[in-house]
Amino acid sequence: MATDFHIGELAGRTGRTVDTIRWYEKQGLIPGVARDAGGRRVYTENHVAWLDLIDRLRRTGMSIAQLRQYTALTRQGKAALKEQRALLAAHGVRVRETIADWTEALALIDAKVDFYGEWMKKGKRPAVMPHHRAKAPRKEAKKAPKRRA
Amino acid sequence: MATDFHIGELAGRTGRTVDTIRWYEKQGLIPGVARDAGGRRVYTENHVAWLDLIDRLRRTGMSIAQLRQYTALTRQGKAALKEQRALLAAHGVRVRETIADWTEALALIDAKVDFYGEWMKKGKRPAVMPHHRAKAPRKEAKKAPKRRA
DNA sequence: GAACATCCTTGAGTGCACTCCAGCTCAAGC
DNA sequence: GCTTGAGCTGGAGTGCACTCAAGGATGTTC
Numbered sequence: 001m002a003t004d005f006h007i008g009e010l011a012g013r014t015g016r017t018v019d020t021i022r023w024y025e026k027q028g029l030i031p032g033v034a035r036d037a038g039g040r041r042v043y044t045e046n047h048v049a050w051l052d053l054i055d056r057l058r059r060t061g062m063s064i065a066q067l068r069q070y071t072a073l074t075r076q077g078k079a080a081l082k083e084q085r086a087l088l089a090a091h092g093v094r095v096r097e098t099i100a101d102w103t104e105a106l107a108l109i110d111a112k113v114d115f116y117g118e119w120m121k122k123g124k125r126p127a128v129m130p131h132h133r134a135k136a137p138r139k140e141a142k143k144a145p146k147r148r149a
Numbered sequence: 150m151a152t153d154f155h156i157g158e159l160a161g162r163t164g165r166t167v168d169t170i171r172w173y174e175k176q177g178l179i180p181g182v183a184r185d186a187g188g189r190r191v192y193t194e195n196h197v198a199w200l201d202l203i204d205r206l207r208r209t210g211m212s213i214a215q216l217r218q219y220t221a222l223t224r225q226g227k228a229a230l231k232e233q234r235a236l237l238a239a240h241g242v243r244v245r246e247t248i249a250d251w252t253e254a255l256a257l258i259d260a261k262v263d264f265y266g267e268w269m270k271k272g273k274r275p276a277v278m279p280h281h282r283a284k285a286p287r288k289e290a291k292k293a294p295k296r297r298a
Numbered sequence: 299g300a301a302c303a304t305c306c307t308t309g310a311g312t313g314c315a316c317t318c319c320a321g322c323t324c325a326a327g328c
Numbered sequence: 329g330c331t332t333g334a335g336c337t338g339g340a341g342t343g344c345a346c347t348c349a350a351g352g353a354t355g356t357t358c
Contacts, residue, residue, distance in 0.1 A: 008334065018335085019317055027315095038324050040335055053257075060254045064315070078268075085265035092258045099251050102244055105209045108202075109241045116234035119227075157304065167305085168347055176345095187354050189305055213345065 003045065004034075010043045014051040021051075028068045029054060031075050060095050152194065153183075159192045163200040170200075177217045178203060180224050209244045 011018045024030050025041075030050065034042040057067060070087050073080040118126040160167045173179050174190075179199070183191045206216060219236050222229040267275040 006335075017317080020315090022336090023316065038335080040324080053261075056254045056257055058315095060251055060258075081265055081269050085262055085269070088258055088265070089262050092255060092262060095251055095255050095258065099248055099255070102209055102248050102251075105205045106241060106244050106248070108205055109209075109237055109244065112202075113234055113238050113241060116230055116237070120230050120234070155305075166347075169345090171306090172346065187305080189354080207345095 004042050007041050007043070010047060010051070013048050014055070016051070016055075024051075024054070027064055029064070029071050031071060057091065060091070061098065062091055066091070153191050155185075156190050156192070159196055159200070162197050163204065165200070165204075173200075173203070176213055178213070178220050180220060206240065209240070210247065211240055215240070 007018050007021055011021055014021075016024075021030070022041075025033060030047065033047075036042050054067060057070070058064075062070075066087070070084065073084045073087065115126060156167050156170055160170055163170075165173075170179070171190075174182060179196065182196075185191050203216060206219070207213075211219075215236070219233065222233045222236065264275060
């Protein structure tokens, strides 16, 4: 294929940095990276798609360690189909839980916003900002995203 | 009030560790902490509610820095109502965006799970796992949660 | 009044996910 | 054939949010 390319282009097309891509590879998240005569990494369209998937999973909270597992499974191809499916399905469950958690948080946030609105309008603190206890005091649910840039 | 308590109980009731609570205070996230004769921190029911709110905000991706800002505003009480509301409203917008993002990711994950299911059933790779390109290649959206315990 | 739990402060250490740097090689353009 | 740019490796550094440890003081229980 004449359409293969080097790391710079992959970085440009996937929105991550060259350093991150190399680091991902070292972490075992990028299978099938060839080298050209000069020792430079050569990528294909498949790598773009793969990085996009990785990105989606990362952004929904999958850790590098889990991604490494998943990558290892895909490397085995057909032989590990069941595990691949299971891993992704389990992640789907976690994502659904997190969405539910965040949706619940949103209700509290919106209620607080309204509360401030009332307070401002009336000039005095409204009766109740009802005790917004975390519903499951001991549940120790998922933690928060980190955002950058 | 005879119902006030020390840091250990607050930790127990809010699900965080004693160290974390002290660290939060140092970060400016816990206003109105009194001390008893022996120099120990004394908390009230309000602190439980406050920590629960903090927790909700943290878990939906608000950084310590933003929480510090918000805390500073609430310390000003009525005087900063508008800013308090604005900060929370802005956070609500980010939460909504993230939920949308995660929901979208979920569609991809479910599609992949189905894809694996088909593959397993048919014994051969289904025609398309359509190119799951990230819709906005350059958008650089929110990053992922961190989970622990 | 001795043991033991709980609290205090200061400061260092941890884990994760990058991110940057130094010093080098390689390829392409002029 | 020399500069320029992109890529290479190994390793150190960063930012965030805790987490732990050392060395003491205080309070409670028997």
